[in-house]
Amino acid sequence: MMSDINRNTIPEIYGNSRNLTLIRAMRHNHRLPHACLFYGETGSGRKTLAEYFAMTALCTSDHAPCSECRNCRKILHKSHPDLIFPEHSGKKQGFSVETVRNVCQDALTAPNDSDLKIYLFTDCDNISIPAQNTLLKLTEEPPEHVLLLFTAQTKSVFLETMLSRMMQIAVNPCSWKDCETALLSRGISPTDAGNAVHACGGNIGKALQWLADEDMQTLTRHVTDFTNAVFTRKHYEILRILHDYEKDRQKALEFLRLVSLQFRDAMIFKYYPNLNQNPDQNSMLAGCDRDSARALSTIFTASRAIQLQDAVRDACTAIHANVSTKLALAAFGGRLLF
Numbered sequence: 001m002m003s004d005i006n007r008n009t010i011p012e013i014y015g016n017s018r019n020l021t022l023i024r025a026m027r028h029n030h031r032l033p034h035a036c037l038f039y040g041e042t043g044s045g046r047k048t049l050a051e052y053f054a055m056t057a058l059c060t061s062d063h064a065p066c067s068e069c070r071n072c073r074k075i076l077h078k079s080h081p082d083l084i085f086p087e088h089s090g091k092k093q094g095f096s097v098e099t100v101r102n103v104c105q106d107a108l109t110a111p112n113d114s115d116l117k118i119y120l121f122t123d124c125d126n127i128s129i130p131a132q133n134t135l136l137k138l139t140e141e142p143p144e145h146v147l148l149l150f151t152a153q154t155k156s157v158f159l160e161t162m163l164s165r166m167m168q169i170a171v172n173p174c175s176w177k178d179c180e181t182a183l184l185s186r187g188i189s190p191t192d193a194g195n196a197v198h199a200c201g202g203n204i205g206k207a208l209q210w211l212a213d214e215d216m217q218t219l220t221r222h223v224t225d226f227t228n229a230v231f232t233r234k235h236y237e238i239l240r241i242l243h244d245y246e247k248d249r250q251k252a253l254e255f256l257r258l259v260s261l262q263f264r265d266a267m268i269f270k271y272y273p274n275l276n277q278n279p280d281q282n283s284m285l286a287g288c289d290r291d292s293a294r295a296l297s298t299i300f301t302a303s304r305a306i307q308l309q310d311a312v313r314d315a316c317t318a319i320h321a322n323v324s325t326k327l328a329l330a331a332f333g334g335r336l337l338f
């Protein structure tokens with residue numbers, strides 16, 4: 001996990017030391033793959049790691065990436081003509097067949113400024129099958145001077161034939177402490193950094209988004225209050241919070257998703273009561289507030305936990321099936337009130 005490349009020095013990179021060592025070793029041994037996929041959750045720094053890969057590949061120093069040679073500097077200034085970002089398009093922000101065809105055509109011509117031409121396809125989560133089929137030949141038999149990089153949340157968006165030609169690198173979120181350090185280094189106040197890390201764990205990208213998005217902060221607060229209300233059986237409070245989501249289907253679904261993670265964490269706390277609350281030691285926890293999940297765990301039984309998860313699942317299913325959000329949430333609230 002790391003910060004964006006937006007300065008004149010290589011950004012501090014957190015939580016992926018093994019990946020960095022691997023990339024540098026491949027470059028040192030002149031064994032760079034022709035295609036590579038960086039996959040991991042959004043905000044975990046896939047694109048930054050891919051850019052680091054590109055810089056390492058293009059750097060002319062023996063100690064790549066050096067940040068000082070012409071190629072490194074151009075990449076840091078986002079002006080390297082041989083690091084190309086194919087454009088997203090369409091409602092789903094995939095890549096059009098036309099864009100991919102242009103890439104295949106362009107790949108046949110020699111690099112402008114260096115030994116390699118690198119195409120970085122970011123956020124491939126909605127890359128279509130036709131677009132992949134158009135890319136297939138280039139991925140299978142790229143010219144010597146071509147390097148294809150991809151980022152996505154999961155590998156599963158790619159055809160098996162594509163995957164078999166790519167090196168696959170899992171990008172890891174970093175520790176809480178590293179995430180906090182990264183936020184502080186960007187001038188974020190210790191209080192805000194602490195809150196963001198508490199809500200987002202070791203995902204720097206998510207933490208930055210959370211800090212910039214008041215709706216996200218409100219949502220997290222509501223989920224925490226809701227978990228506490230379930231713990232203390234404050235029925236009125238449960239209904240009051242649900243009421244806030246009656247009018248927005250998408251927000252209601254997101255709220256329910258986060259609540260489900262809280263219930264899940266409460267179950268984990270129940271069976272691992274000594275679990276350290278810091279996911280640096282244990283990454284099983286996924287909810288946005290550990291304290292309320294831990295409190296809830298003290299009154300949880302296995303059957304109650306299953307009931308609550310069933311209630312969340314039924315509410316989501318109903319909303320997806322176009323049952324009115326208000327009704328689905330009212331039914332959900334009802335099942336929490338006994």
Ligand SMILES: [Zn+2]
Nearest residue numbers: 059066069072
């Ligand atoms: Zn360099």
